[in-house]
Amino acid sequence: MNKKEISFTRDLAKRYMEALSQQQSGKTKDLWRKLHNCKMDRPMIYVWAILFTDELEEIAQPFCQDPLLLEIEKRLQIDLYHFSIGDDYLLEPYINTYAEHTSMENGPWGVLRKIVESKGGAYKAYAEAPVKSFDDLSIINPPGHFIDEKKTAEKLSRLQDVLGDILEVQIIRSPHYDGNFPSRMPDMRGLSQVMMDMVDNPEGLHRMLLKMQTAAINAMDKADAAGDYTSTDSFIQSCSYCDYALDPYPIKKANRKDLWCYAQAQELTLVSPSMHKEFALDYQKPIMEKFAASAYGCCEDLTHKIDMLRKIKNLKQISIAPAANLEKCAEQIRSDYVISWRPNPTDQVCVEFDPPRIRRLIREGCDILNKYGCHYEINLKDVVSIQRERGRMKEWVEIVRSIIA
Secondary structure, eight states, X not given: OOHHHHHHHHHHXXXXXXXXXXXXXXXXXXXXXXXXXXXXXXXXXXXXXXXXXXXXXXXXXXXXOSHXXXXXXXXXXXXXXXXXXXXXXXXXXXXXXXXXXTTOTTTTXXXXXXXXXXXXXXXXXXXXXSOOXXXXXXXXXXOOSOBOHHHHHHHHHHHHHHHTTTSEEEEEOOOSOOTTGGGGHHHHHOHHXXXXXXXXXXXXXXXXXHHHHHHHHHHHHHHHHHTOEEGXXXXXXXXXXXXXXXXXXXXXXXXGGGSEEEEOOGGXXXXXXXXXXXXXXXXXXXXXXXXXXXXXXXXXXXXXXXXXXXXXXXXXXXXXXXXXXXXXXXXXXXXXSEEEEOOOHIIIIISOOOHHHHHHXXXXXXXXXXXXXXXXXXXXXXOOOOTTOTTHHHHHHHHHHHHHX
């Protein structure tokens, strides 16, 4: 590795640790814990993922070229920008990277998809659906959970040599399989065809889903038995601190029964509750209930599916997407679960930045949620543009904090 790149990465890590020392981490963790225990002190504010990295010069024009250092540089720069926003996002005193899994050249389902040129639409190319018929599902050939220990150890050693005296370094060894696999159905068959299959060939679709579910469960069972989960493997699209799952830090060995599980089925947003249950939730539920707690939902409209979700024994959080009816969801959920309310980012920061409009929309949403006694976070999710005005996010947080106050 280039000495200048090593020096740059170390300086960046020191800046990160300085930012961490400035956070009121203990107080913020307690507030997240109260929220997830359904004893909310105040709504939490969270910006999920910085997706507009091409609009941030320090990330769009990185210093490092070494692939591993480049990965770390981007992650630290994103976290430092996130710190500047001032939401309830928490920095942690560790850096991680992924283990080298074997036989993943074609992804976790072992399917090589042909890329074809698009004649219209938002993308210039798309993947052609590889499963033309349910008669032969051998094309779906999941490699499972296997780690190249030598390459992984080399990767860990390199990172520890560069950053080990500044940040705790760990390898994420958990498998590439989770409760979201029904969202991969369109990758196998194409979204329009999946919708047709639900009516024309449900038996074939069930066979494909069972094969995918079996592969996911086997991989997770193997990872659990091998001790490949840690406390950092909880995931809920926000902070996971609570009293019923392990805190991410200090890092500890874990089993699934110690962690959060996250699942969604965005592609089924327009199907009926009964079809959503039949072709997604019935396959997700056995996976989710192996964990300490579950969160459900991403960008799909769950307005008419809350009763269905109540069947998940360890459900703790439900997402309310921009497309959902906030009042109808709040009226059904009330204080039974935590709500991850996702205001429409287009209305908030992605196009025109209009503080009076933002203030009105957030206040209206909070009034509805407060009316029904809900415990909730305000999660600004999937922000793909800030129109190159990097101060928008910080101002948005300040507006939301003033409304909460």
